[in-house]
Amino acid sequence: MKLAIVAFENFTDIDVFLLWDLLNRVTASDWSVQILGEQTHHTSRSGLTIPMHGHVQLANTSDVVLFSSGSETRQKMKDADYLSQFNLNPEHQLIGSMCSGALILAALGLLQGKQATTYPTAKQLLENFGVFVVERSLVIEDNIATAAGCLAAQYLAGWVIERKLGIQMKETVLTSVLPVGQGLSFH
Amino acid sequence: MKLAIVAFENFTDIDVFLLWDLLNRVTASDWSVQILGEQTHHTSRSGLTIPMHGHVQLANTSDVVLFSSGSETRQKMKDADYLSQFNLNPEHQLIGSMCSGALILAALGLLQGKQATTYPTAKQLLENFGVFVVERSLVIEDNIATAAGCLAAQYLAGWVIERKLGIQMKETVLTSVLPVGQGLSFH
Numbered sequence: 483m484k485l486a487i488v489a490f491e492n493f494t495d496i497d498v499f500l501l502w503d504l505l506n507r508v509t510a511s512d513w514s515v516q517i518l519g520e521q522t523h524h525t526s527r528s529g530l531t532i533p534m535h536g537h538v539q540l541a542n543t544s545d546v547v548l549f550s551s552g553s554e555t556r557q558k559m560k561d562a563d564y565l566s567q568f569n570l571n572p573e574h575q576l577i578g579s580m581c582s583g584a585l586i587l588a589a590l591g592l593l594q595g596k597q598a599t600t601y602p603t604a605k606q607l608l609e610n611f612g613v614f615v616v617e618r619s620l621v622i623e624d625n626i627a628t629a630a631g632c633l634a635a636q637y638l639a640g641w642v643i644e645r646k647l648g649i650q651m652k653e654t655v656l657t658s659v660l661p662v663g664q665g666l667s668f669h
Numbered sequence: 670m671k672l673a674i675v676a677f678e679n680f681t682d683i684d685v686f687l688l689w690d691l692l693n694r695v696t697a698s699d700w701s702v703q704i705l706g707e708q709t710h711h712t713s714r715s716g717l718t719i720p721m722h723g724h725v726q727l728a729n730t731s732d733v734v735l736f737s738s739g740s741e742t743r744q745k746m747k748d749a750d751y752l753s754q755f756n757l758n759p760e761h762q763l764i765g766s767m768c769s770g771a772l773i774l775a776a777l778g779l780l781q782g783k784q785a786t787t788y789p790t791a792k793q794l795l796e797n798f799g800v801f802v803v804e805r806s807l808v809i810e811d812n813i814a815t816a817a818g819c820l821a822a823q824y825l826a827g828w829v830i831e832r833k834l835g836i837q838m839k840e841t842v843l844t845s846v847l848p849v850g851q852g853l854s855f856h
Contacts, residue, residue, distance in 0.1 A: 532718075
């Protein structure tokens with residue numbers, strides 16, 4: 483099982499790192515999470531430089547592909563060269579996005595006639611693609627899910643884990659990061 | 670205003686990155702967030718290698734010092750050489766911890782006779798220091814705060830921001846990462 487988180491320059495820190503941490507809490511053999519980009523390293527919005535595990539084209543052979551977000555999505559959605567690198571298929575892959583990452587899904591034609599959510603500042607841009615944007619933290623359309631608001635990354639990760647490994651693993655992973663006294667307890 | 674997040678090998682990803690992202694959303698001049706370690710780079714529990722901004726001794730001259738967590742805290746709390754590098758003063762600094770990072774605060778003598786919280790798996794170890802451990806997500810004792818459960822990083826960051834810049838900035842920052850429809854809206 484190959485899971486890809488797609489990043490780029492100025493990616494929103496939490497949107498990448500919360501997915502990364504949660505998906506890595508899964509205990510299952512043959513479960514590999516990679517952060518993909520176009521360069522060997524990318525630097526976050528907050529200035530943290532991290533190594534990529536591979537090129538974005540590896541998304542095409544991944545079982546799960548999740549696009550992160552950031553100001554760069556406004557360029558990527560219009561960048562034919564960037565978009566042409568992807569050959570995703572929601573019949574065989576789970577595909578998702580955080581916040582403005584939905585703009586890339588839309589630009590790839592994956593949200594045609596569908597409902598989706600996105601960060602408030604990207605709502606109009608997403609509607610321009612003909613997407614019906616709804617004010618929800620997670621919108622699931624068969625094998626495509628959009629999440630919005632950074633902390634909704636837990637819902638997107640949860641969707642992936644439940645779809646691949648069942649609700650028990652999802653609950654185990656998500657509970658492990660809850661605030662103490664709010665779902666995580668001493669007993 | 671210098672803010673330090675103290676990391677080490679096998680640090681828990683979210684505990685560092687959620688603090689990092691949130692504290693970097695503050696818009697204020699003279700506001701600098703640094704991740705400090707003992708090496709030039711440290712690798713997280715999930716295998717992500719990130720550069721440090723400086724050595725842990727810079728914590729001593731920071732206005733805010735927040736310890737992250739991870740399995741390594743069980744070694745650090747017994748490591749006299751590691752601990753001797755810190756000369757923290759809660760009369761002049763805000764000091765905090767995520768999850769098992771409270772073990773380092775205790776080992777530094779900062780939780781003597783105080784209440785604190787920690788990750789469930791570190792509760793007994795923290796009690797061994799004579800700390801009164803309570804099942805809460807955030808425990809504030811004057812200028813010292815302990816938070817537990819990774820997503821409680823938002824409460825710890827919020828405490829820091831409110832103490833330094835007021836409740837308005839805290840609300841602005843914390844709201845910006847809430848799930849859409851759960852505090853973050855389209856209007």
